[in-house]
Amino acid sequence: MAKTEKKIKKKGPIRTEAIIPILILVVLFGLYFKYYFDSHLRYGIAYGATQAHGAEVNIDRLKTDFLAPSLSIYNIQITDKSDPEFNIVQVGEVRLQLLWDALLRGKFVIPESSILKIQSHSKRKRRGRILPPPAKSSAKGQVEQAAETTISQLKQKNESNILADVFSVAGGTDVKDQLKKMENEIQSQQKIKKLGEELKVKEKQWKQKIDELPDESELKQLVKKVEGLKIDTSNPKALQASLKSVDAVYKEARAKYKTIEGAKKSLSADIKKYEDEYKSLENLVKADIQGITEKLNIPSLDPKEINKMLLGNLVAAQLGNLYRYKQAAEKYMPTKTAEERKAEKEEQALTPTERAEGIDFRFPKKKSYPQFWLQKAQISSSSKQGQAGDLSGTLANLTNNPKHLGLPATFDFKGGFPHQKILDVEGNITVDHTTDSPEEKGFVKVGSFPVEKNVLTRSDDVELGYNKANGSSKIEFLMKNKSLQLSSQSLFSDIDYYSSAKKPKVAELLAGVTKGLDNLDLNVRARGSWDDLSLNINSNLGQKLAAAIKAQISGEIAKARAQVKNHIEGLINGEKSKLKGQLAKIEQQLGVSLQSREAAIDSVKKSVDEKKKSATQKEKKKIEKKAKDKLKNLIKGIKF
Amino acid sequence: MTVILKQIFQLLKLLNSETGTHQIAWGVALGFVLGMTPVFSLQTVLVILLLLFLRVQIGAALLAAFGFKFIAYLLDPVFHEVGHAVLSNAGLKPTFTTLYNMPIVPWTRFYNTIVMGSGVLSLALTPVVFFASLFLIKKYRKNVYEKIRHSKIMKAIKATGFYKLYMKYEEFYG
Incomplete structure (x- = not known):
């Protein structure tokens, strides 16, 4: 039996069996980039540009070159949103040359490019698609x-449409009836009524306040009291006691004076306030005339x-x-932002930045x-x-x-x-x-x-x-x-x-x-x-x-305007003068009552001052006499 | 849990196969580099390409990468220290500046302390891992595997219907 030995072929360190699948993969990639990538990129750019512009953007052809990195785009048509039958701009050709050095850093730098065959407002073959407007963000910037x-x-x-109003008035418009209906809208009239009512209440309050003030008879008694005081100048002790009683009357008079003075100031402030309100009525009347004129479409x-x-x-x-x-x-x-810039500066200054894992060192760029x-x-x-x-x-x-x-x-x-x-x-x-x-x-x-x-x-x-x-x-x-x-x-x-x-x-x-x-x-x-x-x-x-x-x-317009002015002024003027009279009456009446009290308190003050002055003068003369006598005796006592 | 068990069985199968010892050892060494690298970067791609083009055991590499990933996590402070020492070395600054300004190179993220530390240490330890793997595989095959193969339990398992079924499955699907 022949023994057959299988000779196992020794395999080298390179995995040759992997080369073919990888080569197939590379070829497939190559074929994709050669035949499909350009059309996919063209579709992607057109889609992105359409979304960004809000209307259809078309690209006829696109060509990329990876060896000398470049991109050529042909016939770009940007639809005019306001007239989709036309393009805003149509560009025949765009050639972009990219920089390898930047691409290898993941950046896109185009040192030189050309934009050729530009047309404006060119007719589209078919109507451009307009996208619905994006939902407006509620968080808008100021x-x-x-x-x-x-x-x-x-x-x-x-x-x-001012012109329509102009010509409507030109045809002759009687605004009387409309004005009557709008009387409730006249702000100045309402203001006058309100002021008049306020003044009535104030008048009552003021009368009550003045009645509570010290009256003239009370003040005259004080004068009599001062006049009746006898100043005893026989000795300093008696003089001091007399002056003290004068001072007591003076203090009483001063307290009453303060009350009257405070009431006077308060009344003046109120009067001034209502006078200002009255003056502001003028502007309110003007605004009423303007407002009603506009409402009646009088241009x-x-x-x-x-x-x-x-x-x-x-x-x-x-x-x-x-x-x-x-x-x-x-x-x-x-x-x-400033913070982003600061971070960039730190980048240049070789400062390590903390990271979740480890630290990134930054070297000068x-x-x-x-x-x-x-x-x-x-x-x-x-x-x-x-x-x-x-x-x-x-x-x-x-x-x-x-x-x-x-x-x-x-x-x-x-x-x-x-x-x-x-x-x-x-x-x-x-x-x-x-x-x-x-x-x-x-x-x-x-x-x-x-x-x-x-x-x-x-x-x-x-x-x-x-x-x-x-x-x-x-x-x-x-x-x-x-x-x-x-x-x-x-x-x-x-x-x-x-x-x-x-x-x-x-x-x-x-x-x-x-x-x-x-x-x-x-x-x-x-x-x-x-x-x-x-x-x-x-x-x-x-x-x-x-x-x-x-x-x-202009005659017709002026007539209509005058009609409004007269109507409002007619309504207001009577009320206005009534209010003015009311204000003047209060000022006069209350002012007079206060004036008489003021005069009375002045006379109290005067009598106190005179009394004090005469007592002081007397005492002064007495002291002077005493001093002179003592001086004489002293001279006599000196023998030369 | 099943995934981990499967990985352990795969490793045992690899060890018990007749696959070359050097291939497994190189697989473990490259898996060690993969496992130590903290992020997916250019060097990861390079190691994967080496795995594809060189006749090394991919399974061993993947298992090793999986295992070393856990160890690497614990070693991160060490990597950081080593990386920091290398990157802040004044003498190396001009070199790093040049590398930093070169195209492609920054994609390796060499400027990160953990990437640099793990890179330096894994490169330095690759030969050690390779020879240690070689030694351990040989020891395992000689001592452990032979003992298990001839043990009574293994013989009992081999006699079961389930084992025969498994062998049939192995025959058809590898």
């Missing part, structure tokens, strides 16, 4: 709340108010956009990148490339950690979009979040752009707006911490106005105003913090409209 209030107030102004013809009403929405949109960009800049380029840093992006676009615009510019130092980088982000651009008729575009924006006081400043200028249909005012009776116009605009802004400085100048020309009104008189007026208004200017100046924004909106439209209305219907 600045956020203030900004929203300012913007919504402007919108409210726009919705207040003012202030051009500023008309401007705010007509153009408030345009300005609100400008401010809203600016604020949204500021919010985005703060979100993606946060300013670090010679080269460190922020997590994301777009060093420079060259914007280049030419209208020769299809529908793209002529645009050139630079976007620099965009980072998620500006303080670490220490350089502000800048964006400057110049050019236009001839296909969209947007010409002479120029801008320079600096977002400086490198310090504790974040600052955003810059300007954007558009030489010419088409303006779509805009409704300036719309009501049942009247509508005014324009179908199209040609605009030019320049906005300069500076936002620092909570404050804003904005100045914008816009000019609209070739305006195709439209207007309609139920009343022929009004229609004629509007036609007349718009006919003579070839160019519409809009100048806005905003200063202050978001919660206290001083806003000045100036436009020739408001001025011209106010002037035209004034010329034609």
Whole structure:
């Protein structure tokens, strides 16, 4: 039987059988990155951008290269939220070159990139999807709340429709009946009634208080008592006793004086209080007239108010956009707190930091990148490339950690979009979040752009707006911490106005105003913090409209206003003078009673003073005589 | 409890198999390094790659890593002291600064006292663990395993139906 020996092959130290599965794994990874990764990344970026923007963002194609790390994104379309048939911006190509050195540190640094073929307001193939607005957080920051209030107030102004009120009054309105119904709402009348009732109660209280005060006969008796006192100057002891009895009367008189003086002061304070209340009635009457006038929709013809009403929405949109960009800049380029900065300093100073397990040593960083840093992006676009615009510019130092980088982000651009008729575009924006006081400043200028249909005012009776116009605009802004400085100048020309009104008189007026208004200017100046924004909106439209209305219907408005004023004053004036009389009467009556008591107590004081003075004089003379006699005797006694 | 028992049985099975002694010893040594490392870092990946590419006993490595993890927890204060001494050494500061500023290297978290301490000690003790394992495996196979194999209890167990069933299972599924 042949013995077959199995020869066991000696295996080497390398696990060769593991190489094939690992190779398969590597190949699978390679294939995934070659054929699927780009499309998955494209989907991920488009999804993330859609969520961040709130409207559909599309990316046609995306290409990555791992050997020379780079990313190219083709045809990015960002849907315009206000008009989803169009894109706000469409970018033909974005090329980003990444830095290996940073990637190996887990950071994304883009030293050079290009943004090409930019189109503005391009038509979408299909309508863009708009996401539902996110649930508003109840815990809003103060600045956020203030900004929203300012913007919504402007919108409210726009919705207040002063023009409709103007023309309603122009048709002739009798407000008498309405005024009668509103009598209960007149605050000043209620105040007068309340004051009158209060005064009656006070008067009683005062009479009672004065009656309790020492009366004149009581005070006259005190005078007699003082006069009846005999001052014994025969010896110092008797003199002292006499002066003591005078002092006792004086003290009694002084106590009574204090009571009278206190009552006088108290009465004066009360009188003053009611006099002030009376004076404040004037303002209350003014406020009543204003309030009732507003309730009756009787408009003012202030051009500023008309401007705010007509153009408030345009300005609100400008401010809203600016604020949204500021919010985005703060979100993606946060300013670090002092504590975070302190921690960073400690990092440089080789100070160990306590950790849950062990201690992390920090060594000086010679080269460190922020997590994301777009060093420079060259914007280049030419209208020769299809529908793209002529645009050139630079976007620099965009980072998620500006303080670490220490350089502000800048964006400057110049050019236009001839296909969209947007010409002479120029801008320079600096977002400086490198310090504790974040600052955003810059300007954007558009030489010419088409303006779509805009409704300036719309009501049942009247509508005014324009179908199209040609605009030019320049906005300069500076936002620092909570404050804003904005100045914008816009000019609209070739305006195709439209207007309609139920009343022929009004229609004629509007036609007349718009006919003579070839160019519409809009100048806005905003200063202050978001919660206290001083806003000045100036436009020739408001001025011209106010002037035209004034010329034609100011009489009607003035008549209605006068009606309100007269009605309120008629109601108030009688009550007011009655109250004044009541106050004067109290002052006179109570004042006189107090005056007589005051005079009486003065006479007590005078008699006491005289008595004391005469006693003192007598004693003084006596002492002088004694001294002289003693001096004489002394001289006689001295013999030379 | 079942998991721990399973691990113990696996270890016994490994020891009682005909697998090379050096492979088990290297497995224990690499498992020792894995167990001592406090966090998942670049060096952990490196050790796992070594386990995959070198012919070492992965089971032994995993069991050793599991076991040494508990010991390492108790040794953390020692690691901290050693790591602190190394990292605060003035002479090494320029080297560490260079490493700190290099790409990839900071992912090892060498700047942490426990990572550094456990790294230094585990590297220094790897040869010791390897030779000690080698010695103990040989001793076990020669003395303990042979005694158990020839004991009456073992013979009785081998005669049971349950053992035969287990052997059948082993034959099919390993």
